[in-house]
Amino acid sequence: GEDVxxxxxxxxxxxxxxxxNCTYTDSSSTYLYWYKQEPGAGLQLLTYIFSNMDMKQDxxxxxxLNKKDKHLSLRIADTxxxxxxxxxxxxxxxxFGNEKLTFGTGTRLTIIP
Amino acid sequence: NAGVTQTPKFRVLKTGQSMTLLCAQDMNHEYMYWYRQDxxxxxxxxxxxxxxxxxxxxxxxxxxNVSRLKKQNFLLGLESAAPSQTSVYFxxxxxxxxVDTQYFGPGTRLTVL
Numbered sequence: 482g483e484d485v486x487x488x489x490x491x492x493x494x495x496x497x498x499x500x501x502n503c504t505y506t507d508s509s510s511t512y513l514y515w516y517k518q519e520p521g522a523g524l525q526l527l528t529y530i531f532s533n534m535d536m537k538q539d540x541x542x543x544x545x546l547n548k549k550d551k552h553l554s555l556r557i558a559d560t561x562x563x564x565x566x567x568x569x570x571x572x573x574x575x576x577f578g579n580e581k582l583t584f585g586t587g588t589r590l591t592i593i594p
Numbered sequence: 595n596a597g598v599t600q601t602p603k604f605r606v607l608k609t610g611q612s613m614t615l616l617c618a619q620d621m622n623h624e625y626m627y628w629y630r631q632d633x634x635x636x637x638x639x640x641x642x643x644x645x646x647x648x649x650x651x652x653x654x655x656x657x658x659n660v661s662r663l664k665k666q667n668f669l670l671g672l673e674s675a676a677p678s679q680t681s682v683y684f685x686x687x688x689x690x691x692x693v694d695t696q697y698f699g700p701g702t703r704l705t706v707l
Contacts, residue, residue, distance in 0.1 A: 489634060514695070523598070523684055523698030524637075569636060581652075582696065584629075584636040 485572055485585035492591045499557040501588045503570035506551060510572040513546060514582065515555045518567045527555070527568075557590075565592050596620050598699035600685050606705045607675045615670040615702050617685030623697070624690045626668035627652075628660060630681040631701070637684065643668055644690065675706045 484506045493499045505513070511532050516524040530537045530544045530553075537544045543556040553570055567589050571582040601616045617626065624645050629637040629652075639652030641660040649660045657679060659671045668687075672679060682703050686696040 485636070521700075523700050524686075524696075525698070526695035529695070581639065581642070584638075586634055586636040 485570060485583050487568075487570060487585040487588045489586060490589050490591070492593055493560050494593045495560060495562060497560055499555075499560045499564065499590055501555045501557075501568050501570075501590065503553040503555075503585050504551055505553065505570075505572045505583075505585075507572055507574055507583070508551065509574045510551075512573045513544075513553050514571040514573070515542075515544065516569040516571060516584075518569065518587070520566075524569060560590075560592055562592050562594070565590060598685055598687055598697050600683075600699040600702050602702060603700070604703050606707065607672075608707050609676060611675050612671070612673050613675065613704075614672075615683055615685075615704075617668045617670070617687075617699060618666055619668075619685075619687040619697070620666060621687060621697065622665070623687035624665075625688045625696075626662065627686040627688075627696065628658070628668065628670045629684045629686065630654065631684060632681050640670065640683075675704075677706045680704060680706045 487503050514529040515527040517527050518524045541558045545554045567587040569584050569587045571584045573582050598619045627642040628640040631637050638654045643649045643662040646665040661669045682701045684701050685699040688696040
Protein backbone atom coordinates (compact mmCIF):
# COMPACT_ATOMS: atom_id res chain seq x y z
CA GLY A 482 0.00 0.00 0.00
CA GLU A 483 0.86 3.64 0.03
CA ASP A 484 3.56 4.79 2.41
CA VAL A 485 4.44 8.30 3.53
CA UNK A 486 7.55 8.91 5.63
CA UNK A 487 8.79 11.86 7.65
CA UNK A 488 11.45 12.49 10.24
CA UNK A 489 9.94 12.53 13.72
CA UNK A 490 11.70 15.59 15.15
CA UNK A 491 13.15 18.92 14.00
CA UNK A 492 14.59 21.74 16.11
CA UNK A 493 15.11 25.22 14.68
CA UNK A 494 16.19 28.53 16.15
CA UNK A 495 13.64 31.30 16.19
CA UNK A 496 14.00 33.46 13.08
CA UNK A 497 15.66 30.72 11.02
CA UNK A 498 13.95 28.78 8.25
CA UNK A 499 12.48 25.35 8.97
CA UNK A 500 12.48 22.68 6.31
CA UNK A 501 10.30 19.63 6.88
CA ASN A 502 10.73 16.76 4.46
CA CYS A 503 8.43 13.99 3.34
CA THR A 504 8.77 11.06 0.95
CA TYR A 505 5.94 9.03 -0.50
CA THR A 506 5.69 5.89 -2.56
CA ASP A 507 2.46 6.21 -4.51
CA SER A 508 3.30 7.46 -7.97
CA SER A 509 -0.37 8.08 -8.67
CA SER A 510 -0.66 10.71 -5.96
CA THR A 511 -2.58 13.65 -7.33
CA TYR A 512 -2.61 15.99 -4.36
CA LEU A 513 -0.16 16.37 -1.51
CA TYR A 514 -1.06 18.22 1.64
CA TRP A 515 0.62 19.72 4.67
CA TYR A 516 -1.35 19.79 7.92
CA LYS A 517 -0.45 21.39 11.25
CA GLN A 518 -1.46 19.98 14.62
CA GLU A 519 -1.08 22.17 17.67
CA PRO A 520 -1.07 20.58 21.14
CA GLY A 521 -4.43 19.11 22.12
CA ALA A 522 -6.05 20.03 18.83
CA GLY A 523 -7.08 18.43 15.58
CA LEU A 524 -5.32 18.87 12.26
CA GLN A 525 -5.59 22.05 10.24
CA LEU A 526 -4.72 22.32 6.59
CA LEU A 527 -1.74 24.56 5.91
CA THR A 528 -1.39 24.19 2.17
CA TYR A 529 -1.56 21.68 -0.64
CA ILE A 530 0.05 21.17 -4.02
CA PHE A 531 -1.19 19.47 -7.14
CA SER A 532 1.09 16.83 -8.59
CA ASN A 533 1.76 18.75 -11.81
CA MET A 534 3.29 21.65 -9.86
CA ASP A 535 6.90 21.98 -8.70
CA MET A 536 6.47 24.75 -6.19
CA LYS A 537 3.81 26.67 -4.35
CA GLN A 538 4.36 29.72 -2.16
CA ASP A 539 1.94 31.10 0.39
CA UNK A 540 3.30 33.91 2.58
CA UNK A 541 5.96 32.30 4.83
CA UNK A 542 5.30 28.82 3.47
CA UNK A 543 6.99 27.31 0.43
CA UNK A 544 6.17 23.82 -0.79
CA UNK A 545 8.54 22.04 -3.14
CA LEU A 546 7.59 18.87 -4.97
CA ASN A 547 10.06 16.59 -6.73
CA LYS A 548 7.77 14.12 -8.40
CA LYS A 549 10.60 12.08 -9.89
CA ASP A 550 12.05 11.39 -6.43
CA LYS A 551 8.60 11.42 -4.74
CA HIS A 552 9.87 14.03 -2.30
CA LEU A 553 7.86 16.84 -0.77
CA SER A 554 9.16 19.59 1.48
CA LEU A 555 7.66 22.42 3.49
CA ARG A 556 9.79 25.47 4.20
CA ILE A 557 8.68 27.91 6.88
CA ALA A 558 10.52 31.21 6.64
CA ASP A 559 11.32 33.28 9.76
CA THR A 560 10.16 30.54 12.12
CA UNK A 561 8.27 31.82 15.17
CA UNK A 562 7.36 30.22 18.50
CA UNK A 563 3.79 29.90 17.25
CA UNK A 564 5.05 27.51 14.59
CA UNK A 565 5.78 24.88 17.26
CA UNK A 566 3.54 21.96 16.33
CA UNK A 567 3.46 18.58 14.62
CA UNK A 568 3.43 18.80 10.84
CA UNK A 569 1.91 16.02 8.77
CA UNK A 570 2.25 15.49 5.08
CA UNK A 571 -0.50 13.52 3.38
CA UNK A 572 -1.10 12.24 -0.10
CA UNK A 573 -4.24 11.43 -2.00
CA UNK A 574 -4.46 9.22 -5.06
CA UNK A 575 -7.99 10.34 -5.68
CA UNK A 576 -8.87 12.20 -8.81
CA PHE A 577 -10.41 14.94 -6.75
CA GLY A 578 -7.90 15.17 -4.00
CA ASN A 579 -9.51 14.76 -0.64
CA GLU A 580 -10.43 11.14 -0.67
CA LYS A 581 -8.76 8.62 1.59
CA LEU A 582 -5.70 10.56 2.59
CA THR A 583 -2.59 8.65 3.63
CA PHE A 584 -0.71 10.52 6.35
CA GLY A 585 2.92 10.51 7.29
CA THR A 586 4.09 9.94 10.85
CA GLY A 587 4.31 13.66 11.56
CA THR A 588 7.35 15.85 12.33
CA ARG A 589 7.43 17.60 15.69
CA LEU A 590 8.90 21.06 15.17
CA THR A 591 10.49 22.63 18.23
CA ILE A 592 11.56 26.27 18.22
CA ILE A 593 14.69 27.19 20.15
CA PRO A 594 14.57 30.77 21.52
CA ASN B 595 -20.78 27.15 12.65
CA ALA B 596 -19.34 24.70 15.16
CA GLY B 597 -17.53 22.76 12.41
CA VAL B 598 -16.70 19.20 13.49
CA THR B 599 -17.38 18.29 17.11
CA GLN B 600 -16.56 15.09 18.97
CA THR B 601 -18.04 13.63 22.14
CA PRO B 602 -16.58 12.81 24.61
CA LYS B 603 -13.17 14.52 24.81
CA PHE B 604 -11.70 11.98 27.22
CA ARG B 605 -12.68 8.49 28.30
CA VAL B 606 -11.18 5.69 30.33
CA LEU B 607 -12.48 2.16 29.78
CA LYS B 608 -11.73 -1.22 31.26
CA THR B 609 -10.87 -4.09 28.94
CA GLY B 610 -14.05 -5.62 27.55
CA GLN B 611 -16.25 -2.56 28.04
CA SER B 612 -18.05 -0.97 25.13
CA MET B 613 -18.54 2.62 24.12
CA THR B 614 -19.59 4.86 21.26
CA LEU B 615 -17.80 7.97 20.07
CA LEU B 616 -19.97 10.58 18.42
CA CYS B 617 -18.89 12.89 15.62
CA ALA B 618 -21.12 15.68 14.39
CA GLN B 619 -20.60 18.21 11.58
CA ASP B 620 -22.72 21.17 10.58
CA MET B 621 -21.13 21.87 7.17
CA ASN B 622 -23.41 19.57 5.16
CA HIS B 623 -20.42 17.44 4.17
CA GLU B 624 -21.06 14.17 2.36
CA TYR B 625 -17.86 12.43 3.42
CA MET B 626 -16.92 11.59 7.01
CA TYR B 627 -13.94 9.72 8.42
CA TRP B 628 -12.64 8.19 11.63
CA TYR B 629 -8.88 8.10 12.25
CA ARG B 630 -6.74 6.99 15.12
CA GLN B 631 -3.47 8.67 16.01
CA ASP B 632 -0.70 6.78 17.75
CA UNK B 633 2.81 8.06 18.59
CA UNK B 634 5.20 7.70 15.69
CA UNK B 635 2.50 6.31 13.41
CA UNK B 636 0.65 9.33 12.16
CA UNK B 637 -3.06 9.05 11.45
CA UNK B 638 -4.56 5.80 10.24
CA UNK B 639 -8.00 5.56 8.70
CA UNK B 640 -10.39 3.26 10.58
CA UNK B 641 -13.67 3.63 8.66
CA UNK B 642 -15.19 6.22 6.40
CA UNK B 643 -18.52 7.11 4.85
CA UNK B 644 -19.31 8.70 1.50
CA UNK B 645 -22.91 9.44 2.37
CA UNK B 646 -25.80 8.85 4.71
CA UNK B 647 -26.42 5.16 5.21
CA UNK B 648 -23.06 4.08 3.71
CA UNK B 649 -19.84 3.02 5.42
CA UNK B 650 -16.59 1.45 4.29
CA UNK B 651 -13.48 -0.01 5.89
CA UNK B 652 -10.26 1.90 6.06
CA UNK B 653 -6.75 0.76 6.89
CA UNK B 654 -7.34 -0.49 10.47
CA UNK B 655 -11.06 -1.43 10.85
CA UNK B 656 -10.76 -4.48 13.13
CA UNK B 657 -12.43 -4.07 16.52
CA UNK B 658 -14.51 -1.08 15.43
CA ASN B 659 -17.94 -0.58 13.94
CA VAL B 660 -19.50 2.57 12.53
CA SER B 661 -22.89 3.92 11.56
CA ARG B 662 -24.05 6.92 9.53
CA LEU B 663 -27.79 7.08 10.10
CA LYS B 664 -27.88 10.84 9.65
CA LYS B 665 -25.78 12.88 7.28
CA GLN B 666 -24.41 15.07 10.02
CA ASN B 667 -23.43 12.29 12.43
CA PHE B 668 -20.86 9.51 12.24
CA LEU B 669 -20.62 7.10 15.18
CA LEU B 670 -17.63 4.92 16.03
CA GLY B 671 -18.30 1.94 18.29
CA LEU B 672 -15.99 -0.29 20.28
CA GLU B 673 -17.89 -3.45 21.26
CA SER B 674 -15.20 -4.97 23.50
CA ALA B 675 -12.40 -2.54 24.19
CA ALA B 676 -8.79 -3.75 24.27
CA PRO B 677 -5.65 -1.98 25.53
CA SER B 678 -4.41 -1.84 21.91
CA GLN B 679 -7.26 0.57 21.23
CA THR B 680 -5.78 3.17 23.56
CA SER B 681 -5.31 6.10 21.21
CA VAL B 682 -6.48 9.53 20.19
CA TYR B 683 -9.42 9.34 17.80
CA PHE B 684 -10.12 12.03 15.23
CA UNK B 685 -13.18 12.52 13.12
CA UNK B 686 -13.07 14.48 9.89
CA UNK B 687 -15.49 15.52 7.19
CA UNK B 688 -15.26 16.89 3.66
CA UNK B 689 -17.14 17.65 0.48
CA UNK B 690 -16.96 14.99 -2.21
CA UNK B 691 -14.90 15.20 -5.36
CA UNK B 692 -13.08 18.39 -4.53
CA VAL B 693 -9.59 19.34 -3.53
CA ASP B 694 -11.09 21.02 -0.48
CA THR B 695 -9.53 19.88 2.74
CA GLN B 696 -10.80 17.45 5.29
CA TYR B 697 -11.97 19.33 8.39
CA PHE B 698 -10.94 17.71 11.66
CA GLY B 699 -12.56 17.56 15.06
CA PRO B 700 -10.57 18.22 18.25
CA GLY B 701 -10.11 14.52 19.06
CA THR B 702 -11.13 12.03 21.75
CA ARG B 703 -8.42 10.62 24.00
CA LEU B 704 -9.34 7.05 24.92
CA THR B 705 -7.47 4.93 27.45
CA VAL B 706 -8.27 1.24 27.84
CA LEU B 707 -6.94 -0.32 31.03
